[in-house]
Amino acid sequence: IWRSRIIPGDTLLGDTELVYDWGAVAGEYGATINDMTFTAAGDMLLAVSADVAIYRLALPYTGGLPEQFYPYVSELETPASTIVWGQSEYLYISHRPTAPDDRTIKRITMTEDGAPYLGRK
Numbered sequence: 001i002w003r004s005r006i007i008p009g010d011t012l013l014g015d016t017e018l019v020y021d022w023g024a025v026a027g028e029y030g031a032t033i034n035d036m037t038f039t040a041a042g043d044m045l046l047a048v049s050a051d052v053a054i055y056r057l058a059l060p061y062t063g064g065l066p067e068q069f070y071p072y073v074s075e076l077e078t079p080a081s082t083i084v085w086g087q088s089e090y091l092y093i094s095h096r097p098t099a100p101d102d103r104t105i106k107r108i109t110m111t112e113d114g115a116p117y118l119g120r121k
Helices: 022-026
Strands: 002-006 013-018 033-038 044-048 054-057 080-085 090-095 104-109
Touching: 044 080
Parallel strands: 033 080
Antiparallel strands: 002 013, 033 044, 044 054, 080 090, 090 104
């Protein structure tokens, strides 16, 4: 996972910086990241393809193992295809397996807010 500094008043990005080496944690044949979003506190939520639907990377991103997001909620099936914040404290998770009839969208009431971004209040 890489990041680039946004340069105010410019259309270019700054240098890229490695924030977290997912490949080193997941391994060559491990889960891939399908989507990500951030909490207002800066924690990163990762929707992944296998094992666990969502992982949380808490600040600071030190390269340690991510924690499982709501580990005791069995309704969070894998793969988590998309995660997005709605209004207030709602987080939506799209689950899109191969069979179209098995696709679902879950709404989770969080105890925290999502990070602000364009179009979200």
